[in-house]
Amino acid sequence: MNTTPVLQLKGINKIFPSVHALKDVDFSLRAGEIHALLGENGAGKSTLIKVMTGVYQRDGGDILLEGNPIFPNNTGDAQDLGISTVYQEVNLLPNLTVAQNIYLGREPRRFGLINWKKVNQDAAQLLKGYDLHIDVTLPLSHYSIAVQQLIAIARGVDMSAKVLILDEPTASLDADEVQSLFRIMRDLKARGIGIVFVTHFLDQVYAVCDRITILRSAELVGEFVAANLSRTELIGHMLGKELAELGEHKAQTNENRDEALLTLQGLGRNATLSAVDLQVCKGEVVGLAGLLGSGRTELCRLIFGVDKKHTGTVTFNGKAVNFSSPRDAIDAGMGLCPEDRKHDGILGQLSIRENMILARQIKQGWWKFISRKEQEEIANQYVKELSIATSDIEKPIEQLSGGNQQKVILARWLAANPSLLILDEPTRGIDIGAHAEIIRLIRKLCDQGLALVVASSELEELVAFSSKVIVLRDRNKVAELEGNDINPQRIMQAIAAS
């Protein structure tokens, strides 16, 4: 392997009006290596990437590309210099064709006009190199996220990339798609491209990465060779603690097992989920395991009435129910914390107080107004109870950190006094400290007699609080684990077995 750095950042500083987001951070990427950039949320990863790609301008330090200082002013500049980025949510244009997306802004021209024939031919040729044999004249929106991501990578690399930054590219891919992505990453590595890989999945770090750079609270912790760094050490570095708290196993015991609260029989929806049976008792946590796209989120939505069921029956609190909207489910005594907190959860510009009382208010009806004083009491109570870090309940919720936002949304449903709470990926995108707190909270709620259904992609997490784990694969329920069977290995086997 080549050891001369293709991209070198020295003593980078970035200061925002309220925070010092990067403090003297160094980073060095070699040609032909895959380099993981890790850190908790808020550690400075994304700021560092934005500095590299010209989205932000640095307030101090140097960026050297092949030894020459560079000053990218925007992503266009960075691309011209040879630094390309592919984001998790695929920032391409769904309305343009695949070929247009690949050559946007650099279409081959003849007599000053775009030569569409050549654009399409070149694009098809290029994608063949990535084992993609698709019609490049169809709009991008025609293809799956995984294909779109490969197209984005092909575009980035084709723009004579020396450095390719992959920002959480695997978050929305299934296992097979991740494997083919890795194959291509190794390919590109062999071609001498330096790849920066940002991910939350530690397995993936060890699967493909050569070296690891870890950031913690805006500072560099260190640069490590992947092979020489154990998982515990890695988590320790990220958390700044000797041992992560996550390993704690404690399955719930449940005494009131016989009291079924929710019973699903053959619940399903065409093309979304095939018949699922499930029983949730009072005071128990049922975990939903499975990969992304396995039907976890779909099941949550179906139970809550966001999507309408096509088959099966739902019995809740002893009554057969047929929800046609979330409103019905809420009235019956359910709550759902959706997976995408920013898009489906918080009301950004409204205050913490308003975010907390809204579900309860809706449940009561618009004419039974909760007085301002009562609202403040509720909000203050939950801020204390869930130890939400804020000085003021009138602050817009968008100003809170991800973990605190999640707690506010939990409080929103607790205030509505449900008997069943569905949490879809409650710890997604929040830092590990808050992560542990939310797990403790789930246990506490369960002890108080609340029933919970929790979907999660983190096995340790499921093991930590579930009394029963349902495993989903390819939109089917494939296993139901209880008691001693609830451990990461068994769940993994159930997910993987065919």
Added chain:
Amino acid sequence: MNLTKNQNLRRYLWPCAGLLVLLIINAIIAPEFFHIEFKDGRFYGSLIDVLNRAAPVALLAIGMALVIATGGVDLSVGSIMAIAGAASAYYITKGVDNLAIIIGAGLLAGLIAGVINGLLVGYMSIQPIVATLILMVAGRGIAQLMNEGQIVTFDHAGFSFLGTGDFLGLPFPVVLVIITFIIVQLLTRRTALGLYIEAVGANPSASHYMGLNAKAIKMSVYCVAGLCAALAGMIAAADIKGSDANNAGLWLELDAILAVVIGGASLMGGRFSIFLAVIGALIIQTLTVTIILSGIPPKFNLLIKASAIIIVLLMQSPRFQQQLSQLNFWSKKKESNRV
């Protein structure tokens, strides 16, 4: 704690300060501006005049504030004014004397228009600018159809009272604004409706997950906007004792939107204040009076209004505020250098 309180205060500070400054300017160039006289059971004076003339836009702005809070906009309110005026005129010229029927017809026309807008925006999920554009274009045609292409004039003392009467010494249009303001304020702030509207505007998807029926909420705000517009249209028709399908409420939708924006609302939806929207309407009208009082020919009216809008919009832009503070920073630096 103080920080967020300050932010809330600042929302009210800017529009109110703007109105105050305009009023002070008026008082300086025309000392009689604040002079109010009580004669024949009614107040007279420039200030009362401003209130009276601002009434139609203020009514529109109340409805528009709610619509904009849901992230929408209603371009059809001017046309609805014309339709409502035409509907009332139709019954008067048909010889109907019952005021309830005449006013009811106007309000019903506004309500129907609101329901159409609500259906298009709420239930068919059509972009609000586009959805209400349909009625903006077709609405004047419908009003002309009702008037059979004529300017219909009428004489009905009871109906004319809407535009020219007075109550407790105040012009009746002003009274109508106050009544509408109180009703809408009670409806939105003494029930949860206001919060629902803000929630739908702030994040429609999250509101759906909480069981809010965004469709119904959008429907209701467009209906309120339609009713407010109908009221404004009837005031306008009563004022001139006639229904002019071409000119009634022409471009007033734009004034109403500006009133709401001047009142500090974001066109993206979310927070709203109908009080500030009314202040915005008053600012627009006061500005017009300021131009007349200062002796600038009225033909400069639009130009000055346009400049004022641009300034208000710029003041609201975070980027501009930042540039201003930098400017401040430099001038301060220069001063300290001189010392």
Added chain:
Amino acid sequence: MFNPKFIPLAVTCALFFVLFGIGAIQFDGFGSSRVFFNLLSDNAFLIIAAVGMTFVILSGGIDLSVGAVIALTGVICSVLISKYQWHPLVVFPVVLIGGTAFGAIMGAIIHYYKMQPFIVTLAGMFFARGLASVISEESIPIEHEFYNQVAEFGFMLPGDAWIGTSTIICLLVLFVAIIIAHYTRFGGRVYAVGGDANSAALMGIPLAQTTIRIYAISAFLATLAGIVYSFYTFSGYSLAAVGVELDAIAAVVIGGTLLTGGYGYMFGTLMGVLIMGVVQTYISFDGTLSSWWTKIVIGLLLFCFIALQQLLVRGKPR
């Protein structure tokens, strides 16, 4: 394979021919090349303005200042020609440059201060109308030999169809616009910005430059439309062309362009204007129908096309 993205355009074209056909069957002399080319020459200024509007709407924006810019152009032209005795050929470049700058400023404000195009161009509309009425509140006639020559210039096609200066200019504009929209990198950027401005920026599209150019083009074409408009009226009036922006928007939508941006074709806009023109011609041929039916029918057409777009967008996965 028939690409579903062509459906709105196909519907638009079919609708035009159906409407034209109905008229031709019903009335003598309707189905003639003369009527068709009159549609073009009567609506030339609208086509030009609507082409500019198409660029704006494709990029996900909107330009409400179009009608006001047309009026302002007329007023400035008439003042410079009639009062100051400038030659029209000197006046035209001057107003075109001025108009383009006006649009560029609006574009810059929209981009740099992150304001909604709708409100900025609304202010622009007030500004342009205001400026026009400050210059002159009365209608000013244009008397110049050049204008007579322009009016006479043109040639006759078989069937008594007259192709005049306005028609030539508007077809030329349309041709260039199609080239720009579909065969240049700038055109690609317009679609890109309309698809997703955020992604476009991350893909290295210069947003500032693109936005400013789009609004500059729209204002340039509105100014050109104003010049063409003055060929019809031989005058400049500050209250002329009220509501043309709405007609232009309606034409773009009926032409099959998605109002949220990113999808649509220049050619559709031509068809959109022609459909509106046919409706008007039909109503005037009929004689018993009153003019307000035009507004109502256009409103209905707008509704149908928007509903169709909605169906197509919803029909897609995701």
